[in-house]
Amino acid sequence: MKLQCDVEVVSRMLPTFGMKSRGKGARGLLSIGKHLDKTSQRSQVYMMICTAKDKTGSKYKLKDNIEKFFTWFVEEGKATVRLKEPAVDICLSKADANSLKNFLCAARLADRGSEAGSLPLSTLTPVRARDVQQPKKKLTIVSKKDYPLTSTFPYSLEQLQVSYCRLARVDMRMLSLKALRKLDLSNNHIKKLPATIGDLGCLSELVLHSNHLESFSEALCLSTLQQTLQLLDLSQNRLQSLPAQFCQLRELVNLKLDDNKLLSLPFHLGRLNKLRFLSAAHNQLTVLPGDFRKLRLENLDLFGNPFVQSNPLDLSSQLTFPVSLQELASRAVANLRISYGPHLIPAHLCRDLELAKMCYCGRFCVSFYIKMAVKMNLHQVSHTVVLVDDMGGTDAPVQQHFCSLSCYCEFLDVSLRRQIKERYERDA
Known part of the structure; x- marks a missing residue:
């Protein structure tokens, strides 16, 4: 069993001597395997920690030698193993969460003295430099x-x-x-x-x-x-x-x-x-959605699209008279901002409400409306605008919806008065 992670071995005796740990781990490779104990002349399960400065590794006995596991942040690839002898905390970080869990499980089994055959053991050998390099980002x-x-x-x-x-x-x-x-x-x-x-x-x-x-x-x-x-x-x-x-x-x-x-x-x-x-x-693109007016951009590029020329009399009407009860109910839900969902109304009505259109008058229409394209200067929504066409224009058509014939007529009236005023000021 091997684990690559950042590791720091902190002695719990440091505070006794008025010292602190450096608080920074080094990239290391941890292995769990069997090693011959020279004192008892018996093979026991050890944890070996190898780093770039210590490629031969330091070994720590595991059987009946783990005081506690700290695993609150194991999902973040962090854990600490507290040993009895020597009195050190082995702090692990920047590990793969699943690999860390498997490694801690093997260490726990070794501490309990499980048979070596049931443990995923590795050979405890010195590591190569590439095994303890910092993780590639x-x-x-x-x-x-x-x-x-x-x-x-x-x-x-x-x-x-x-x-x-x-x-x-x-x-x-x-x-x-x-x-x-x-x-x-x-x-x-x-x-x-x-x-x-x-x-x-x-x-x-x-x-x-x-x-x-x-x-x-x-x-x-x-x-x-x-x-x-x-x-x-x-x-x-x-x-x-x-x-x-x-x-x-x-x-x-x-x-x-x-x-x-x-x-x-x-x-x-x-x-x-x-x-x-x-x-x-x-x-x-031939026309921009009505919601486009709400954008606040720093840079906008719409060059090379076949935008249509806006014409107040070129419209598409989906109005019926009288307006259906479903449409009136849908408009009420949208205008009054009543909460809805598939648990309250059919899913197809939810989809219709998600595409509710705002009328010129500020109210909403859903499935029945008059639609037309209105010219808008793109500098209204963006600080910098790449020219829309080769003629140097920065205007583009935006969809405008009307919930009723009266709203459409009012818009035509205002638009006509504006055009007359602009023509008068230009001629003057």
Whole structure:
């Protein structure tokens, strides 16, 4: 049984001499195995600790010699083993949690005097320098010939880049790297993302540009990425849409969607209130969602999209007269902010309410409305705007919804008066 971790051996006699431990562990390799006791001439089970300064190792007898285990933080890879003789505490940290549990279990069995045959023993031999090196935190692979096929990725990795390796799928070995903060899988052939990427509880940067992605699953949007993901690069893929749940990734600061086939942006994009950098150049966007007005960005790039020219008379109407009772009830729930859920109302009504549209008058409409595109200067939502077209414009069409014909007519009236005023001021 072997364990790689940071280890510090602290003598409990130090306070007696007015001394303190240095409080810093060294990278080491711990082994449990049999060793010949020269005093009794019998083989007993020992724990051996090897470090870079002591490659031959120090041995500690285990049978009837462990006073106590301290395992409150074992899930964080930390534990302490208190020995009776010598009076030392062996402090372990930065260990793999599962390996640490197995090691402590073997040490407990050795302390109780279990038969050697029932213990996973190792040979107690001096270690090589590479066995006691500090754990690797960053790994970059940019060639298929360098990709590990038989060995595993170091569990301690915090940054992993695997590019130009022609990966057709995400290697499941990467998804066991619980300390991973940045995962860069750019320039591969990945078509689909596994939902288990959402189990990487520390992941703050996910780079997937230049792949063959055709979708971004709802499961990822509802995973722990909601609390951790700050940068997401999906540029140069084959995405045509993003799920409505995409806007649950509310920690996003930087979002890159360039060079895809997106026909629209997520309906509730404005809920990403921490978003500061957004690029969606060279897609198939014709109009922006109404929620886009809520964004507060530092940099915005929408160049190369076939935006439509806004025309107040070019509208799409889904109004019926009279308005249905279901629509009236749904509007009341949205306007009064009444809580709802699938345990209270049917799931399809919940989905409709999630996509409730705000009218020009400030009230909500759900399934029955008039819709049109309204021109908006993008400087209203972003400090820096990359030109929308080759003509130097920074205007783009944004969806506007109306809950009734009277709201639509009022908007036309105000819009017409504004146009007359602007034309008069320009001519003057």
